[in-house]
Amino acid sequence: MTSQTMGSYGFITDYVHLTFLLGLIVSYLYFRRRQISVGGSLAVGYLAAALYMPLNVLVTLLVSMFGYLLIRFVILKIFLPRPRQIFAIGLAVGVVCGGLWLAVSEALPGAQDRGLALVGVIVPGMLCNSLIKQGVVHTLVPLGWMVPVTAVAGLGLTLLTSTVLPLSLADTFTSSDVEPLPLLFLVSALSVLFAVLVQEGTVRSWKLRTGGYVTAGMIIAALTQLSYIAILAVATLGVLAVYVPFSRRVPLFGKDRFILLCSLSFVFVTACEIIAAQVWGVRFGGPQNVVFCVLPAIISNDLVQYGVKRTSAGMGLSLAGCAAVTVPVMAWV
Incomplete structure (x- = not known):
């Protein structure tokens, strides 16, 4: 374990990673107290963790508001979509606007690192969904204090563990040379769109799931770094091996289940990455690695809720769609 200087890659x-975890806990505790979900379980953690890129956070919020206004004052005036359709529309708006923001930001001087851009693809849709369900005040007011409080707590914890003690693990298994994965935004955006089509466009009685909206895209992007796929598989099996026996004794549902799955997922992914780095010298991306830390939890959540057949079938369709578009592009690039 080594110490880090403030502002360094490590x-x-x-x-x-620490702030994202704190964001999960803050969101969960707020939901338990008020029964209000602010952008699902992930949004607060993402926004707080991304505050070192404040412009990206601001644009994420603006995209969410744009999606809300579009649905509230245009789409809902034309027809009345189901709740999941509203969520899907919000995700689609987020993907389109995210692509436009990526193109614009690349043209700006000193374009910022977008290590969390993958999570940012779905966060506007999740926030938009909360704005529609709960209203602007009940979404933005708690978001306005939870994000900075989480960020300050995360910064303090990072200063303590990375510079004072020191207990930083970043240099053990991460490297800036690995980041980002190829065509990161393209594959994540396609993954969201195909997941929406699979989950909402197939026969509703099938109830197909895709193991998360960005999972298929991340698997396709990781074809150039197979260690990611191996760790994703091992960590998912590890999460299920612990959670399934536990759930038979203590049944959990909704956010209670998801917070436990996320905790297990972070532990298993980090442990696997440390082992891979120590034994085989493999290195992983830094900030973007937080996405992989939560993916096994999302996959496991679908497997637990919908079963192996529905989840594997949905993931297979989503993977096939993403691969059909991105693999030729990756080969050409």
């Missing part, structure tokens, strides 16, 4: 990596 420090930012530690900050993103």
